Amino acid sequence: KKKSGQSDPPRIGLSKFFPDGNYPVGEEQEYADDNRWRTTSEEKRYEEKLALEDPETTYANIRKAAEAHRVVRQHVQKWIKPGMAMTDIANMIEDGTRALAEENGLDAGVGFPTGLSLNHCAAHYTPNAGDTIVLKKEDVLKIDIGVQVNGRICDSAFTLNFEPTYVRLIEAVKAATETGVKEAGIDVRLGELAGYIQETMESYEVEVGGKVFPVKPIENLSGHSINRYQIHGGKSVCLVKNDDETKMEEGEYFAIETFGSTGRGRIIESGECSHYAKRVDAPHVPLRLTSAKSLLKSINKNFGTLPFCRRYLDRVGESKYLLALNHLVQQGIVQDYPPLCDEPGSMTAQFEHTLLLRPTCKEVVSRGVDY
Ligand SMILES: O=S(=O)(c1cccs1)N(Cc1ccc(F)cc1)Cc1ncn[nH]1
Numbered sequence: 001k002k003k004s005g006q007s008d009p010p011r012i013g014l015s016k017f018f019p020d021g022n023y024p025v026g027e028e029q030e031y032a033d034d035n036r037w038r039t040t041s042e043e044k045r046y047e048e049k050l051a052l053e054d055p056e057t058t059y060a061n062i063r064k065a066a067e068a069h070r071v072v073r074q075h076v077q078k079w080i081k082p083g084m085a086m087t088d089i090a091n092m093i094e095d096g097t098r099a100l101a102e103e104n105g106l107d108a109g110v111g112f113p114t115g116l117s118l119n120h121c122a123a124h125y126t127p128n129a130g131d132t133i134v135l136k137k138e139d140v141l142k143i144d145i146g147v148q149v150n151g152r153i154c155d156s157a158f159t160l161n162f163e164p165t166y167v168r169l170i171e172a173v174k175a176a177t178e179t180g181v182k183e184a185g186i187d188v189r190l191g192e193l194a195g196y197i198q199e200t201m202e203s204y205e206v207e208v209g210g211k212v213f214p215v216k217p218i219e220n221l222s223g224h225s226i227n228r229y230q231i232h233g234g235k236s237v238c239l240v241k242n243d244d245e246t247k248m249e250e251g252e253y254f255a256i257e258t259f260g261s262t263g264r265g266r267i268i269e270s271g272e273c274s275h276y277a278k279r280v281d282a283p284h285v286p287l288r289l290t291s292a293k294s295l296l297k298s299i300n301k302n303f304g305t306l307p308f309c310r311r312y313l314d315r316v317g318e319s320k321y322l323l324a325l326n327h328l329v330q331q332g333i334v335q336d337y338p339p340l341c342d343e344p345g346s347m348t349a350q351f352e353h354t355l356l357l358r359p360t361c362k363e364v365v366s367r368g369v370d371y
Pocket residue numbers: 112113115123124144155221222223224231232235236255257275276277307308337
C-alpha cells in the first residue's frame with residue numbers, strides 16, 4: 001500500500017500531503033555539553049517567538065525542500081541501473097524535484113544542477129546537451145541534489161555503487177560526514193571540526209585488487225554555510241585539520257559534506273564545464289557584447305544567484321550562448337564551477353547533509369531512512 005499516496009514516479013506536489021504547511025522535522029540532535037542549556041524552556045520560548053515574528057524561521061521552507069529531496073532520491077535509488085544514460089538520470093531527478101517542490105520561477109524548484117560525478121571525479125559534473133555517457137556497473141556515482149523553496153536550499157548528497165569493490169571507501173565517507181554532523185554546533189571552530197572529520201576518514205583503508213589504500217580526505221573540497229539563494233554562504237568546513245578559528249553561529253544553515261579518495265586526496269578542475277552561477281558580488285560592468293547582455297537578463301530572470309547548468313539554459317530557450325557565457329565568466333559576473341577530479345584511476349566518494357543550527361538544537365533536516 002502506498003505510504004503517502006505519492007505517485008510513482010513521484011510527481012505530486014508536497015503541499016497536497018502537508019496542507020497545513022507543517023513539513024516533517026529533520027533529525028534533532030542536542031548540542032554538546034557546553035551548550036546543553038539551549039534545550040531549556042527559555043530557549044524553546046525564544047524559538048517560538050522567532051517563529052511568530054518571521055514565518056521564515058518556522059523552517060517550513062527548508063523542511064519542504066528536504067522532504068522533496070528524500071522522496072526524489074529514494075525513487076532514484078530504487079530505479080537507477082548500470083546502462084542508464086547520465087542525461088536520463090539527471091532528468092528523472094530534476095522532473096521529480098520540480099514537481100514535488102512545486103516549481104514556480106525563483107520561488108521554488110531545483111536548487112542547483114544535479115551532480116552526477118563518476119569515479120575519480122568528486123563533484124560538479126552534470127551532463128551537457130549531447131553527453132553520451134552511460135552508467136557502468138563498476139562505477140562509483142556521487143548524486144548531489146539541490147532543492148530550493150523560497151530560496152532555502154537543501155543540499156544533500158550520497159554515493160552509489162553497483163559492485164562491492166569500494167564499499168569500505170563509501171563507509172569511510174559516510175562515517176566522516178556523520179562525525180561532521182555530530183561535532184558541529186554553535187561556537188564550534190571550523191578548523192577544529194575539520195580535524196574531527198579528518199580523524200574519522202583516515203581511520204579507514206580500502207583493499208582493491210590485493211593493494212591496500214588509505215582513505216584520504218580530499219584536502220581542497222569542503223562543506224559550507226548556505227544563505228538564502230546563495231549556495232555558498234562564505235564559511236567553509238575543510239576536511240583536514242586547520243587553524244581557522246571562525247565559529248559556527250546560531251541560526252546558520254550548513255552543508256556538512258565530506259569527500260574521501262584512494263588517489264592524491266586533492267582535486268583539480270578537469271573537463272568541460274557545466275555548472276555556473278551569477279556571483280552575489282557581481283560587478284556592474286557595461287557589457288558591450290549584446291548577446292552577453294541578453295544572456296545575463298535571462299540568467300537574472302531564471303536563476304538569480306542560484307547555480308545553473310547549460311541544460312537549464314537550453315530548457316529556458318537560450319541557444320548559441322557559449323560565447324556570451326564565457327564573456328560573463330571572463331568579466332567576473334558569472335562564476336564557472338568546472339568538474340573537480342582527483343587523479344584518473346583513483347576513486348572518490350561523498351556524503352552530504354544540510355544542518356540547521358537552531359537556538360534549541362541541531363536539526364539534520366535532510367536526514368532520511370536511507371542516510
Ligand atoms: O564546491 S563548492 O563550490 C564550495 C564549497 C565550499 C565553498 S564553495 N560547492 C558549492 C556549489 C557550487 C556550485 C553548485 F552548482 C552547487 C554547489 C559545494 C557543493 N557543490 C555541490 N554541493 N555542494
